[in-house]
Amino acid sequence: MSRTCPRSPFRTAALAGTAVLAAAALTACSGGSGAAKADEKGAKPDTRISVNLSGKQAEAGEPVRVTLAEGRLQQVTVTDSKGATLTGTVAADGRSWTSARKAAPGTAYTVEARDTDGGTATADFATAAPDKVNKLTLAPGKNTTVGIAHPLSVVFDHPVKNKAEVEKHLKVTTSNNTVGSWGWMRDWSGKDRVDWRPKAYWKPGTKVTLNADLNGVDSGAAGGWFVRDYTTTVTIGKNQLVKVDLDNHRLKLLRDGAEVKDVPMSGGTPGGDKASWRGKTVLMSKEGTINMRSETVGLGDAYDKMVDYSMRLTWSGMYAHAAPWNAAYMGNANKSSGCIGMDTPDARWVYDQVQVGDPFEVTGDDAKGTQALNNGYGEWNLSWAEWQAKSALR
DSSP: OOOOOOOOOOOEEETTTEEEEEEGGGGGSSSSSSOOOOOSSSSSOOOEESOOOOSSSSSSEEEEEESSSSSSSEEEEEEESOOEEEEEETTTTEEEEEEEEEEEOOOEEEEEEETTOOOOOEEEEEEOOOSSSEEEEEEOOOOOEEEETTOOEESSOOSSHHHHHHHTTHHHHHHHHTOEEEEEETTTSEEEEEEESSSSSTTTTTTEEEEETTTOBBBOOTTTTOOOOOOEEEEEEEOEEEEEETTTTTTEETTEEEEEEEEBOBBBBBTTTSEEEEEEEEEEEEEEEEEEEHHHHHHHTTTEEEEEEEEEETSOOEEEEGGGGGGGGGOOOOOOOSSSEEEEHHHHHHHOOOOOOOOEEEOOEEEEEEEOOOTTTOOOSSSHHHHHHTTTOO
């Protein structure tokens, strides 16, 4: 003969900072190891669950833990006010559940628990609003196609002191199990930055996804909390690279390992600040026609020109572009103010062929040194071991 379980309203109380629920709905109503003992009137006592976070100003950055006083938990669901859920795991003994992620600041949550006898209970709490919020900028942009040298790059609005904790929440997945590593640096802008670089150039056609599951992560002193997750997905395009030989004044485009075109060029004037940087750099952007002014790169009033087919290689102002005013030096001398100059038809052709993310490998003695790590994407100038050492998890 079946019988109906007694039901009564939930009662909440504060007990040593823990929200405690007395829930008749969680009373075990069938026999077995989880059953509660009946009193002399045949009624079952309330089964109690506790949640480690309670009230309206709970501390963020902690996993949600739900504990059952008697019986075994079957399922716990924690949902925020926007409908997102915190997944978690029931312990082997069935007495507790812990969320996989931490509670985010400034967020209201509802906890729903179900035991193995079918009883349910709910609880509510909210976390305190953050004093400061940290945000980030991702590159490449979402759903873009880039060249074989483009790293995944994350620049943070505020300082990141808890680098290891943040890095744990940055997850890269690829369509072909590409090996890579994160590396931390100070961006050219002065902000904290972390890039993910493959061990070798990407394979064409690779699909890459970055999930920055940062909601509820504290970036540390002066940095603030992250209050959302981020994601970006990119595809690796054609297998091509540009080789720039400063000493022989030539620029070559290679595709799938074969030379496609060889054009004369003129690099930066050697022996001073106007010399070009050498090393493996990455095409950051194709900017078309732009105004280049020498005072923006610390060269006084040397020039102020509108420049066509401009391709940015560094933050410090090194470009490849059309330089018809330097036509007499193309192929025989380096006489620019630091950029890689070509005749206009050649610059137009190169501009049309290259992709953002293509490597430009600049060699030669007529340089002022190797491009710095943070001056654009300079990570390819480090060995694999040197790059791995820049991870906060090493």
